Amino acid sequence: MQKIDGFMHAYPDKRLDLHSTHISDFLGMNSGYNCLLKDTNLGKGVIIGLLDTGILPEHPSFKDEGMPHPPAKWKGHCDFKPSVCSGKVIGAKAFRKGCKDMPVDIDGHGTHVASVAAGSVVKNADVLGNARGTAAGIAAGAHVAVYKVCHGGGCFASDVLAGIDQAIGDGVDVLSVSLGGGTAPFYEDSVAIGAMAAVEKGIFVSCSAGNGGPARGTVENDAPWVMTVGASGMDRAMRATVRLGSGDEFNGESAYQPGGFTALLLPVVYPGMRGGVRVKACSDGSLKRINVKGKVVVCHNGGSNSTVEKGVVVKAAGGAAMIVVNDEKEGFTAAAGAHVLPTSHVSYSDGAKIIAYVKSSSNPTAAIDFKGTLYRASPSPAVAAFSSRGPSVVNDGILKPDVIAPGVNVLGAWPSPVGPLSLDATINSTSWFNVISGTSTSASLLAGIASLVKLSHPDWSPAAIKSAIMTSSDILDGDGKPITDETWNAAGFFSIGAGHVNPSRANDPGLVYDIQPNDYLGYLCGLGYTDKQVSAVARHWTECSTVDPTTAEELNYPSISVTLETNSEKTITRIVRNVGDEDSIYAVQVNAPEGVEVKVYPEKLEFSEMNQNMSFNVYFSAKDTGGKQGSISEGQLRWVSNRYVVRSPISVTFV
Numbered sequence: 001m002q003k004i005d006g007f008m009h010a011y012p013d014k015r016l017d018l019h020s021t022h023i024s025d026f027l028g029m030n031s032g033y034n035c036l037l038k039d040t041n042l043g044k045g046v047i048i049g050l051l052d053t054g055i056l057p058e059h060p061s062f063k064d065e066g067m068p069h070p071p072a073k074w075k076g077h078c079d080f081k082p083s084v085c086s087g088k089v090i091g092a093k094a095f096r097k098g099c100k101d102m103p104v105d106i107d108g109h110g111t112h113v114a115s116v117a118a119g120s121v122v123k124n125a126d127v128l129g130n131a132r133g134t135a136a137g138i139a140a141g142a143h144v145a146v147y148k149v150c151h152g153g154g155c156f157a158s159d160v161l162a163g164i165d166q167a168i169g170d171g172v173d174v175l176s177v178s179l180g181g182g183t184a185p186f187y188e189d190s191v192a193i194g195a196m197a198a199v200e201k202g203i204f205v206s207c208s209a210g211n212g213g214p215a216r217g218t219v220e221n222d223a224p225w226v227m228t229v230g231a232s233g234m235d236r237a238m239r240a241t242v243r244l245g246s247g248d249e250f251n252g253e254s255a256y257q258p259g260g261f262t263a264l265l266l267p268v269v270y271p272g273m274r275g276g277v278r279v280k281a282c283s284d285g286s287l288k289r290i291n292v293k294g295k296v297v298v299c300h301n302g303g304s305n306s307t308v309e310k311g312v313v314v315k316a317a318g319g320a321a322m323i324v325v326n327d328e329k330e331g332f333t334a335a336a337g338a339h340v341l342p343t344s345h346v347s348y349s350d351g352a353k354i355i356a357y358v359k360s361s362s363n364p365t366a367a368i369d370f371k372g373t374l375y376r377a378s379p380s381p382a383v384a385a386f387s388s389r390g391p392s393v394v395n396d397g398i399l400k401p402d403v404i405a406p407g408v409n410v411l412g413a414w415p416s417p418v419g420p421l422s423l424d425a426t427i428n429s430t431s432w433f434n435v436i437s438g439t440s441t442s443a444s445l446l447a448g449i450a451s452l453v454k455l456s457h458p459d460w461s462p463a464a465i466k467s468a469i470m471t472s473s474d475i476l477d478g479d480g481k482p483i484t485d486e487t488w489n490a491a492g493f494f495s496i497g498a499g500h501v502n503p504s505r506a507n508d509p510g511l512v513y514d515i516q517p518n519d520y521l522g523y524l525c526g527l528g529y530t531d532k533q534v535s536a537v538a539r540h541w542t543e544c545s546t547v548d549p550t551t552a553e554e555l556n557y558p559s560i561s562v563t564l565e566t567n568s569e570k571t572i573t574r575i576v577r578n579v580g581d582e583d584s585i586y587a588v589q590v591n592a593p594e595g596v597e598v599k600v601y602p603e604k605l606e607f608s609e610m611n612q613n614m615s616f617n618v619y620f621s622a623k624d625t626g627g628k629q630g631s632i633s634e635g636q637l638r639w640v641s642n643r644y645v646v647r648s649p650i651s652v653t654f655v
Helices: 109-118 157-170 190-200 307-316 348-358 439-456 461-472 517-526 531-538
Strands: 015-018 047-052 089-096 124-128 132-135 141-148 154-156 176-177 203-206 227-232 237-245 249-253 266-269 296-298 323-327 343-346 367-374 405-406 409-420 431-436 558-563 571-579 584-591 596-601 604-607 613-622 632-640 645-654
Touching: 015 109, 015 157, 015 266, 015 461, 015 531, 047 089, 047 109, 047 157, 089 157, 109 141, 109 409, 109 439, 109 604, 124 237, 124 409, 124 431, 141 157, 154 157, 154 249, 154 348, 157 176, 157 190, 176 190, 190 203, 190 409, 190 517, 203 439, 227 439, 237 343, 237 613, 249 348, 266 348, 296 348, 307 343, 323 348, 323 367, 367 558, 405 439, 405 604, 461 645, 517 531, 517 613, 558 571, 584 596, 596 632, 604 613, 604 632, 613 645
Parallel strands: 047 141, 047 176, 089 141, 176 203, 203 227, 227 405, 266 296, 296 323, 323 343, 558 645
Antiparallel strands: 015 154, 124 132, 237 249, 237 367, 249 343, 266 367, 409 431, 571 613, 584 604, 584 632, 596 613, 632 645
16 A cells, blocks of 8 residues: 555554433533524534444434424435434434445444434433433434444444544534544544544544543543533432432432332342452352342442342342442442333442441341433533543643533433333333433534524634634533532543533534634644654645644633743744624633742733634743642633633643
8 A cells, every 4th residue: 555656644543432301401501591502403404424333213212203304414324224224313324344334233332312302302212210201402403414333243343433523524513422432643543534634524522531530541532622521410319229228328320110019128138248350240150159039139230240140140040139339430420221120330439338238237138229211410520430531641731621511311312222121011111211320422412502603603614613612611500519420529520631621612612712623733743743644634635844743731712721830931822703793802810820829910801893813922930839749730711701701721730
């Protein structure tokens, strides 16, 4: 290939992995004062492309009642039979190692994320009787184009890039990419390469941050031209309360809540007392020599099987119920699974108390009280334990993730009935909806929000839309306190990015930080890439000698991330465009990171017309008492008018 004229770069193929009712209410999109859904007619006319495991187009979430014909720009094709392809699912193609395949979803993931982004309205949706309500995607009126690039063996980079190229050619407006394969230089990252081409065509790209949290430096899909989305929980709980013989009670989660399950205390057993990772995790075959018949079994989360699969093992061994306890790193993030037997998934701290009781009692007993679906649970939103964290290991000058969005126990469409494998027909309830957790769902949800903002502001670039979403996001939870993480302590910017998405404010942000596609070329040259490496990302020949190199700190990004040495100074420049009131004055407010002096000049920005650009400088000076090497200090910069607050997080790393 290297001998072929025009060859620039090649690298080995790589496997990547896959990363509702109430969501719109939780995000404030159904309130009377919110005009985003009304003004955009639920997203009608916009096309959302999704790279995933395919779709089940016959699902009620993709009915085409009231859907208009695809816009004239649509050039794609649906590989399902004509009677299945509709005004809702207008595109469906599959890519598998370069070979043609059918885009039907046999996994569930693709159907779920498609419904979260753009599912049609379905009344009385639920999972096993819980989370009941009207299910609808964020952009319920949008068209859906599906590109199946993930199969049983994962998602290969070559297929992902082919899928993105197909979506660009087909004419999608927004791309949702809920997969990733770790971090790599951008010239070896198929998502980054494909997304760059999409952004050049004005396509907004929403990517999942990955599920490698809470470890630092695990964030994926971290190119500055994509929106990188972490996951948060909502204020909805599917409450399953563990009641111990001691009288103590601990709240857990479960989507399976059987009616008529005994409220009597049952013997409780903790197989983990025998030691061994497989026994603690209730892995397949690990309970054969332990008497669990008729008992409540305590299992650790994690290991080689899911929480639902642990229940299958417990049930096969004769267990009556199960308590799943988090490991320390998972903290308070609990999954509401569609279990096969009565189950409660509890936090690490509560699980430790339950285990301590079992170990110390001569006759430990427990019961599970199912209390149904509850709302107004707090704290919410809180960062999910699994949500990947910054800093980016390939790009520490850009703060990632960009934002967080709901991604815990999100209800969405499923391609097959969901239900417990119960022997009791009276509780063998099934549903065509399921709740799953992951940054996959938060990325697809953000794609739905971006499509509405794009429809409302068709002249905005992908960078302007991203800026609007970031600078209008929330950093306080529903109780007015700082957003917390899985430990219920205040979350840092490497967890939440700019904050939690607020769709209504994103549609009217006041000011935006814009970036043109060519600006990214200077950024790539500033990373020290060779001409060939830059050209591999840009997909056209680029010589860095003809481009002004830009450091990551200098890119006109809505968030600010800088490194400082002790007693050093640094200046960066930003440019904002007025998209709010024609005549407006903004005054700066700065909360300086500890150990750093921050000054902004000018301190006021006076706009006299729409789409007017103004620049400002931010001066950083590390104090003598600045942070230790490697430490991080956080603050924020706000431009405030009589109507808008435009906020940017500031992250300073001392080197």
